[in-house]
Each structure stands twice: as structure tokens, then as C-alpha cells.
Amino acid sequence: MLEVRGLEAFYGDAQALHGVDLVVREGEVVTLVGRNGAGKTTLLRCLMGLHRDVRGSVTLDGTEITGLGPHQRARRGLGWVQDDRGIYASLSVEENLTLPPVTHPDGAWSLAQVYDAFPVLADRRRAPGTTLSGGEQQMLALARVLRTGARVLLLDEPSEGLAPVIVQRIRDIVQQVKANGTTVLLVEQNVRFASSVADRHYVLAEGHVAADLDNEEFTRRQDELLAYLGM
Amino acid sequence: MNEILQYTVQGLAAGSFYALAALGLAIIFGVLGVVNFAHGACYMLGAFAAAVLMDLVGLNFWLALIVVPVLMFFFGVLLERLLVSRLTALDPLYNFLLTFGLSLLLVDLVKREYGVSGQPYTRPEILGGQLTLGALRLPTYQVFVLVFSLLVCLGVWLLMTRTRIGMIVRASTEKSELTRALGIDVNRWVTPVFGFGIALAGLAGVLAAPFRAITADMGSSFIIILFAVVVIGGLGSIVGAVVAGFLVGLVEAFGQAYAPTLSQIVIFVLMAVVILIRPAGLFGREENA
Amino acid sequence: MSTKRLAATAVVSASVLVLSACGSGGPGGGGGDFSDGKVVLAVLNDQSGVYKDLSGPNSVKAVEMAVADFQEKYGEEAVVDEIEVVAADHQNKPDIANTKAQELYDREGADIILDVPTSSAALAVATQAKEKKKLFIDIGAGTTELTNGQCNKYTFHWAYDTYQLAQTTGTAVTEGGGKEWQIIYPDYAFGQDMDKSFTRAVEEAGGTVGDHIATPFPNDNFTTFLTKAASAEPDVIGTMQAGGDLINLVKQYNEGGYAADGIELAVGLMFITDIHSLGVEAFEGVQFAEAWYWNHDDENRAWADRFLEETGTRPSFAHAANYSAALQYLEAVQAEGTDDADTIVGNFEGKEINDVFLKNGTIRAEDHRVIHDVYLAKVKSPDQVTEDWDYEEIVSTIPAEEAFMPLDQSACSMGG
Numbered sequence: 030m031l032e033v034r035g036l037e038a039f040y041g042d043a044q045a046l047h048g049v050d051l052v053v054r055e056g057e058v059v060t061l062v063g064r065n066g067a068g069k070t071t072l073l074r075c076l077m078g079l080h081r082d083v084r085g086s087v088t089l090d091g092t093e094i095t096g097l098g099p100h101q102r103a104r105r106g107l108g109w110v111q112d113d114r115g116i117y118a119s120l121s122v123e124e125n126l127t128l129p130p131v132t133h134p135d136g137a138w139s140l141a142q143v144y145d146a147f148p149v150l151a152d153r154r155r156a157p158g159t160t161l162s163g164g165e166q167q168m169l170a171l172a173r174v175l176r177t178g179a180r181v182l183l184l185d186e187p188s189e190g191l192a193p194v195i196v197q198r199i200r201d202i203v204q205q206v207k208a209n210g211t212t213v214l215l216v217e218q219n220v221r222f223a224s225s226v227a228d229r230h231y232v233l234a235e236g237h238v239a240a241d242l243d244n245e246e247f248t249r250r251q252d253e254l255l256a257y258l259g260m
Numbered sequence: 261m262n263e264i265l266q267y268t269v270q271g272l273a274a275g276s277f278y279a280l281a282a283l284g285l286a287i288i289f290g291v292l293g294v295v296n297f298a299h300g301a302c303y304m305l306g307a308f309a310a311a312v313l314m315d316l317v318g319l320n321f322w323l324a325l326i327v328v329p330v331l332m333f334f335f336g337v338l339l340e341r342l343l344v345s346r347l348t349a350l351d352p353l354y355n356f357l358l359t360f361g362l363s364l365l366l367v368d369l370v371k372r373e374y375g376v377s378g379q380p381y382t383r384p385e386i387l388g389g390q391l392t393l394g395a396l397r398l399p400t401y402q403v404f405v406l407v408f409s410l411l412v413c414l415g416v417w418l419l420m421t422r423t424r425i426g427m428i429v430r431a432s433t434e435k436s437e438l439t440r441a442l443g444i445d446v447n448r449w450v451t452p453v454f455g456f457g458i459a460l461a462g463l464a465g466v467l468a469a470p471f472r473a474i475t476a477d478m479g480s481s482f483i484i485i486l487f488a489v490v491v492i493g494g495l496g497s498i499v500g501a502v503v504a505g506f507l508v509g510l511v512e513a514f515g516q517a518y519a520p521t522l523s524q525i526v527i528f529v530l531m532a533v534v535i536l537i538r539p540a541g542l543f544g545r546e547e548n549a
Numbered sequence: 550m551s552t553k554r555l556a557a558t559a560v561v562s563a564s565v566l567v568l569s570a571c572g573s574g575g576p577g578g579g580g581g582d583f584s585d586g587k588v589v590l591a592v593l594n595d596q597s598g599v600y601k602d603l604s605g606p607n608s609v610k611a612v613e614m615a616v617a618d619f620q621e622k623y624g625e626e627a628v629v630d631e632i633e634v635v636a637a638d639h640q641n642k643p644d645i646a647n648t649k650a651q652e653l654y655d656r657e658g659a660d661i662i663l664d665v666p667t668s669s670a671a672l673a674v675a676t677q678a679k680e681k682k683k684l685f686i687d688i689g690a691g692t693t694e695l696t697n698g699q700c701n702k703y704t705f706h707w708a709y710d711t712y713q714l715a716q717t718t719g720t721a722v723t724e725g726g727g728k729e730w731q732i733i734y735p736d737y738a739f740g741q742d743m744d745k746s747f748t749r750a751v752e753e754a755g756g757t758v759g760d761h762i763a764t765p766f767p768n769d770n771f772t773t774f775l776t777k778a779a780s781a782e783p784d785v786i787g788t789m790q791a792g793g794d795l796i797n798l799v800k801q802y803n804e805g806g807y808a809a810d811g812i813e814l815a816v817g818l819m820f821i822t823d824i825h826s827l828g829v830e831a832f833e834g835v836q837f838a839e840a841w842y843w844n845h846d847d848e849n850r851a852w853a854d855r856f857l858e859e860t861g862t863r864p865s866f867a868h869a870a871n872y873s874a875a876l877q878y879l880e881a882v883q884a885e886g887t888d889d890a891d892t893i894v895g896n897f898e899g900k901e902i903n904d905v906f907l908k909n910g911t912i913r914a915e916d917h918r919v920i921h922d923v924y925l926a927k928v929k930s931p932d933q934v935t936e937d938w939d940y941e942e943i944v945s946t947i948p949a950e951e952a953f954m955p956l957d958q959s960a961c962s963m964g965g
């Protein structure tokens with residue numbers, strides 16, 4: 030479904046990605062693990078078309094999307110949740126939810142569904158987005174892309190800095206999304222969380238793919254990976 | 261007491277011009293990231309358009325309040341398409357320099373065409389004279405300017421808070437990249453937003469026509485105060501621009517009353533104090549600063 | 550900036566106009582008495598800024614008219630065949646005026662510089678004139694310093710100054726019943742000077758000045774200053790604002806309805822171009838000092854008609870004064886048979902002149918102040934106006950000796 034070939038990204042003279050190749054098949058949940066600074070966030074930004082200085086190709090459903098702008102990629106079904114959640118302070122909770130247009134109505138969550146799943150968002154619908162707690166903001170960020178009906182979710186460390194109950198909640202959502210056939214590319218440092226939801230894993234090191242593991246092997250080599258990731 | 265009330269209304273009336281124009285400046289900065297130095301020149305063009313159209317086709321003040329902003333909107337659209345858009349991908353400094361050059365060019369073109377002595381303008385009879393409220397006596401025109409611009413600010417506020425367009429403008433003001441990534445074609449809104457900001461400057465110019473000298477240079481010192489206003493209010497903050505506009509008008513009026521020669525310095529002192537205490541401005545968000 | 554410079558360059562190049570007498574090989578004029586064998590008159594003024602309409606390019610036209618009149622009058626008899634008029638833009642900045650004056654005297658071979666509005670610029674040019682020992686006749690600037698502390702042998706002041714403005718308006722309005730004054734003035738050298746001169750004139754005429762309200766410059770909002778001045782319930786608010794600031798103040802004075810409360814507005818410095826730009830309605834009834842008015846008598850009017858033909862507009866006092874200064878300079882050259890500056894100064898000193906601009910004029914030898922009759926003018930009401938630029942009614946004529954600073958008050962010493 031999503032295929033990346035020879036992706037290189039630059040920040041001025043510094044190269045952050047050195048020819049990344051990866052494939053995410055339809056309905057799969059794939060994680061991207063790697064140390065801090067490995068280039069995970071940069072990779073997702075490149076997929077969204079937010080990085081100018083790039084080379085290589087990205088295809089979605091076999092169509093080249095390399096030249097498309099961010100909003101065109103969103104309309105083709107990419108749904109991005111950025112690492113700092115990206116909640117608007119100047120928009121209310123409900124405006125945060127309804128800002129992005131619904132791109133694929135069949136998979137899209139309705140506002141009622143969102144409020145049903147996250148009652149706290151319903152309670153605080155008129156409040157400015159950033160007055161929510163960190164966990165609530167993460168829910169809001171997830172709910173926002175779910176409402177568009179995005180077919181491929183690009184989630185950048187959704188569990189980072191959150192309490193275990195919330196992490197559990199996010200896992201439930203990812204599993205529910207997967208059950209509906211949505212494809213997910215998940216950046217995750219939390220190895221246990223990663224192994225509990227994903228089918229496959231890419232280990233990213235210094236801007237290129239160091240390993241491509243199925244979940245079984247990933248779980249087997251968990252300790253080694255933890256040591257590698259420095260945890 | 262009476263005088264203090266009078267100074268207050270005068271300050272708010274002067275603030276009306278700042279608020280309207282700063283609102284346009286803030287919206288443009290928010291969505292385009294462009295500090296439009298030509299805003300003062302657009303204010304001047306608004307006043308000139310009112311005067312010249314009155315002279316040529318007898319366009320009266322009431323119609324000018326509608327026609328001139330519409331013309332200025334299209335002028336803004338043209339500027340954005342022809343010039344500003346070519347530089348948005350580069351360092352914001354380029355657009356600052358572009359609009360700076362543009363303001364000099366516009367002022368000199370107007371001087372060349374109309375000289376420097378200023379244009380005559382007649383306001384409607386009904387807005388002449390004074391309104392008396394008890395012991396308080398206020399020029400009708402000042403009261404009109406105040407009420408009218410408060411209504412316009414309110415209208416813009418409703419547009420910003422109650423409509424989808426406003427929501428998109430707020431979103432792209434705050435996080436332009438993310439807004440694109442959420443599927444919104446921000447570029448499509450850039451041109452009309454620029455036009456709208458210019459139209460507001462033009463509207464402030466029309467309001468100034470009956471009350472101020474219509475000269476090619478009228479925007480030159482105005483733009484400096486305007487920058488102080490948006491810095492005090494918080495760059496890109498819409499509410500901030502309006503509140504700071506009226507605030508600066510008040511500070512100026514009381515400065516004029518109690519420390520006449522310092523009345524313009526006081527504004528910049530206020531700006532310095534605000535920057536020291538809240539670097540992002542009264543209503544600015546830290547990340548915008 | 551670039552257009553401004555372009556425009557200025559265009560004006561300069563367009564007006565480097567060489568006028569030659571028709572008769573070739575003029576009779577025994579004695580070419581040896583002329584520097585470069587020709588006479589060069591330079592107009593240095595504001596070609597693009599606030600004083601452009603008041604003087605600007607049309608003063609260059611006025612000087613060209615003087616040259617043409619001179620050549621027509623003397624024809625073959627003229628002592629010099631070639632008379633050149635050049636122009637430069639000083640943008641009202643003293644540093645630019647200084648460099649331009651050097652350029653004009655040295656490179657363009659100017660024998661005399663004319664006009665130079667803006668006091669600081671005029672004083673800079675006066676210094677150059679003294680150093681280069683070349684003539685300078687100032688018209689556009691108002692500072693009394695030119696003929697006072699900073700006077701010099703080569704500098705003359707032809708039209709008006711701040712003392713005379715105050716003497717005209719301050720005295721006449723006070724004597725007309727406006728006893729209690731409030732003065733609003735822009736807080737820079739000219740404004741402070743005007744404030745002092747007016748205060749003296751008002752007090753000498755038996756009036757009093759309450760507050761002296763200093764304002765920033767430039768400024769577009771005078772509402773609070775006016776409220777403050779009016780709160781003292783004076784007879785007159787005197788404003789020393791000029792140009793765009795004056796228009797701002799007058800518009801806001803009108804909106805405030807102070808006239809209906811019996812508070813008159815007296816304007817320190819105002820020009821016919823201000824009335825023209827704003828319309829008579831705005832200034833109706835305002836009294837101010839006028840050095841010359843085009844429609845005052847038949848002589849003025851005849852000249853103004855010619856000027857209208859040349860330029861498409863009516864002359865301000867500055868246009869007439871530039872014409873007068875250029876013409877009197879050429880007359881002196883004709884009389885002396887040379888353009889040598891010291892000889893011309895000798896010719897000028899103490900000379901009595903009557904021409905279209907100077908009425909009962911005298912070039913005072915002691916300080917080079919040119920004194921002449923001046924006027925208190927009043928802006929007509931719209932229904933009194935019968936044609937374009939017919940804006941003023943001359944209320945009274947102030948005789949030359951009364952209008953200008955008496956010699957005993959002058960600190961001028963030519964030796965210094």
C-alpha cells in the first residue's frame with residue numbers, strides 16, 4: 030500500500046535519511062523503532078510532504094505521490110499525528126476535531142462516534158484545545174485523524190510520556206483501527222507496546238533501515254533491542 | 261473629569277484607525293508570515309481613493325466605505341499574486357524588503373501624480389458638528405469613527421470565530437504546516453486573506469479622509485505606530501491587534517494631554533515594557549514569538 | 550527612493566536650459582568680466598517633498614521667466630549673452646543641501662543660488678556661500694538667523710521670516726480683539742522659534758499667552774492638544790504647525806466646533822497651496838501672514854496670468870519672490886557689467902526696489918534683510934470665491950519698516 034524507495038532527506042548540509050526503503054501493506058500495523066535522532070520523525074514528515082529537501086520516491090497504492098503537497102496527500106488518505114500532538118490553542122476542542130475535511134467517508138468516524146469513544150472530549154468541546162491534559166490531547170489528536178477516514182495512519186510516538194492506563198487506551202484504539210482494516214505506520218520507542226500491536230517492525234539507525242523483523246523475531250530479540258535502544 | 265472622558269473618547273477614536281489597520285496587518289502576518297511594510301501606504305491609498313473618486317465621479321463617503329475596501333481588496337489580490345507569492349518560499353526578510361520597497365514606490369507614485377499638498381475631502385453633513393451628552397461634548401465624526409470601527413472589529417471577530425473560513429485562518433495562523441497536513445489547501449486562502457488585510461487598511465484610510473490630511477506621506481509615520489501596535493498585541497494575534505490598537509490610541513491621547521512632547525515616545529516605552537514582561541505580546545502565544 | 554531620485558534627475562536635466570540672445574557676437578560686453586563667460590543661476594529647493602507645490606519646479610520656471618524678461622528688455626544691450634538656469638533637489642535635508650550647494654558653485658559654475666526652503670538647509674547653504682564667496686538669496690526658509698547671528702556678506706533673505714510672520718499675524722489678531730492666546734507648536738527649531746516670536750508679538754500688542762503646547766512632529770492627531778488648549782477658554786488658538794500637520798490640525802479644529810465657542814484659529818505659517826489642497830471651506834475665516842498675493846493688484850495679476858500660461862497654475866509668494874530675486878540679480882549684473890559677487894553685493898546694499906514682488910522694498914545693507922510691505926490675509930468663504938485660486942482677502946498691509954525685525958534688535962555683524 031505504502032512504499033518508500035531510496036528516501037534521502039537533508040537539513041541544510043546534514044543528511045538525516047540515507048536511502049530508506051520500506052513497505053507497509055494494506056491492513057498491516059508496522060512500527061518504526063530507533064534511537065533518538067535516528068530519523069523517525071523526519072521520515073514521517075517526508076511521507077506527509079512537509080520536508081522540502083528530499084530525494085527518492087514514495088508511492089501510495091502504486092501511485093507516485095512524491096511531488097504532491099501535504100494537503101493533497103491528506104486527501105489521498107494519509108493521516109498524520111505529529112509527535113507533539115499538534116493541538117490548536119486558538120481552536121476549541123470541537124473545532125480541532127472538525128477542522129480537517131472528511132476524505133474517506135466509509136471509514137470515517139462521526140463526531141458522535143468520537144464523543145462516544147472519548148466522553149471527555151464531549152465534555153470539553155467548547156474549551157480551547159490546549160487546555161486539555163496531555164493524555165486528552167493525544168486522544169483528541171487521534172480522534173481528529175480518525176474522523177477524516179484516513180486509510181493510512183502515520184503516528185509519531187503516541188504513547189510518549191503518557192500514563193500506563195492511557196497507553197493501554199491507545200493500544201485499544203490502534204487494535205480497533207486495525208480491525209477495521211486501516212493501515213498504520215507507528216513510530217514507537219516503547220518496545221513492549223510495539224510488540225503488542227504490530228505485525229512487523231523496522232529498526233531505523235542513523236537514517237537507514239538496519240533491520241526488518243516480524244513480530245515473532247522482534248519479541249524474541251526484545252532484550253537485545255532494548256539494550257540497543259538504550260533502555 | 262469631563263476632560264478625562266473627552267481624552268478617553270479621543271484616544272479610542274484615534275485607536276480605531278490603529279485597530280482596523282493593525283487587524284489587517286495581523287491577519288496577513290498570521291496566515292502568510294509576511295510583515296507587510298506597505299500597510300501604511302495602503303492606508304494612504306484608501307484615503308486617496310476616497311478623495312480622488314469623490315472628485316472624479318462624485319462618490320460620497322458612505323459609498324466610499326464600501327467601494328474603496330473592495331477596490332483595495334483587488335489591489336491586494338494583485339499584489340499577492342504578482343509579487344508577494346513569489347517570495348513566500350524564501351526567508352520572510354525578502355517579503356519585508358519587498359513590501360518596504362513597495363511602500364516607497366507607492367508613496368512616490370502618488371506624489372508624482374497628485375503632488376504633496378494633500379487632497380480636499382468633504383464628509384457628509386450629518387457627521388459634522390458635535391454630540392452633547394450632559395457636560396460632555398464630542399465631535400460627531402469621532403464618535404462615528406469609534407462606533408463604526410468597533411462594529412467592523414466585531415464583524416471580523418465573528419467571521420473569525422463563527423465561520424469555517426475563520427477557523428481555517430486561525431488554524432493556519434497558529435500551525436501552518438499541520439493545517440496543510442490535515443488536508444487544507446492553505447495556499448488557496450492566502451490570496452484572499454492578503455486582499456482582506458489590505459482592504460482593512462484601505463477602510464481605515466477612508467475613515468481618516470474627513471479627519472486627517474490626505475497626503476502621500478500620511479501612512480509613513482502611521483505604519484511605525486502600527487508596528488508598535490502589533491508587537492504590543494502579539495504578532496499575528498487578531499484580538500491582540502484590536503485591543504492594542506485601542507490601547508495605543510488611549511496612551512497617545514493621555515500622553516498628549518499630560519506629557520505632550522513625549523506622547524509618541526510613550527507608545528514605544530509601552531512596547532518595550534510589554535516585550536520585557538511578555539515577549540510574545542499581550543495576546544501572543546510563545547511559539548509565535 | 551529610486552523614483553524620487555529619478556524624478557529629481559529628470560527635472561535637473563530638463564531644466565539645464567541654455568538661453569542665448571539672438572544677436573550673435575554681442576557688442577562690447579567685455580566677456581572677461583564674467584566667470585566662464587556666462588551667468589549661471591541655480592535654484593536649489595524641494596523638487597519632490599512637502600514644499601514641492603509651494604516652490605519646487607515652478608520656481609525654476611519663474612526664474613526662467615525672469616531670464617526671458619531680462620533678455621527681452623536688454624536684447625543686444627545685454628552685458629552677457631549666455632544665461633543658464635540649473636536646478637537641484639535638496640529634499641529639505643541640510644546635508645544634501647550642503648553637498649548640492651558645493652556642487653552647484655564648483656562644478657556647475659553657479660554664480661548665485663536661489664530659494665532653499667527649510668531653515669537648517671538654508672543655513673548650510675549660507676555657510677557655503679560665505680566660504681566660496683558666491684551669492685545666495687534665500688526665499689523659502691523662515692529663520693531670522695540668516696540675517697541675524699549667522700548673517701554673512703554673500704547671503705540675502707528676500708521674502709519672509711518668523712519675526713515678520715509673528716509681527717503680522719500675532720500683532721494684527723491681538724489688536725483685533727484676540728487677547729488671550731494658547732499656542733500649539735511642533736517641537737523642533739522652527740516651531741520653538743515661532744512660539745517665541747508670536748509670544749513676543751502678542752504680548753507687545755497687549756495680549757497674553759497661556760499655555761505653550763509642544764507637539765511631536767510629524768503628527769496626525771491633534772484632538773487632545775486642541776481639547777487641552779480650548780479648556781482654558783482662550784480667544785485664539787495659535788498654531789505653528791505647517792504642511793500636512795497643519796491640515797490635520799485644522800480638520801480636527803473644525804470637527805471640534807471650537808469656532809462656534811468663539812475660539813479663533815490663527816495660523817503662524819500658511820501658504821496658498823495649503824488652502825488650495827484642502828479647499829476654502831476648511832480654512833474659512835482663518836487669518837495668516839502673506840508675503841505676496843497674486844490677485845492683490847493689477848500688476849500682480851498680470852504677472853500671475855503669464856505664470857498661469859507657463860505652468861498651468863497660479864503663483865505662490867515663493868514663485869513671485871524667486872522671479873523677483875532672479876530679475877534683480879540680473880539687473881545688478883547689467884548695471885555693473887560683471888557677475889563678480891563682491892561687486893553685486895555692493896550694488897545690492899541699500900538699494901530700494903519696487904517690482905512685482907517687492908513693494909516698497911529695500912535691501913538693508915547692515916544685515917541683508919530685504920524688507921517690503923507684507924499683508925494680513927483672511928481665507929474667503931466659499932461663496933466669495935469667484936475663480937480658481939481666488940482664496941484670499943487682504944485685510945491689511947503692514948508697511949515694510951513695521952513688519953521686519955528692527956536693526957537695533959539684530960545681532961548681525963557682516964565682518965564675522
Ligand SMILES: Nc1ncnc2c1ncn2[C@@H]1O[C@H](COP(=O)(O)OP(=O)(O)OP(=O)(O)O)[C@@H](O)[C@H]1O
Nearest residue numbers: 040043045063064065066067068069070071072112
Ligand atoms: N530542524 C532540524 N534541523 C536540523 N537538523 C534536524 C532538524 N530536525 C531534526 N534534525 C536532525 O535530523 C536527525 C533526525 O531527527 P529526527 O527528529 O527525525 O529523529 P527521531 O528519530 O524522530 O528522534 P526522536 O526519537 O528523538 O524523536 C537528527 O540528527 C536531528 O538532529
Ligand SMILES: [Mg+2]
Nearest residue numbers: 069070071112
Ligand atoms: Mg521523533
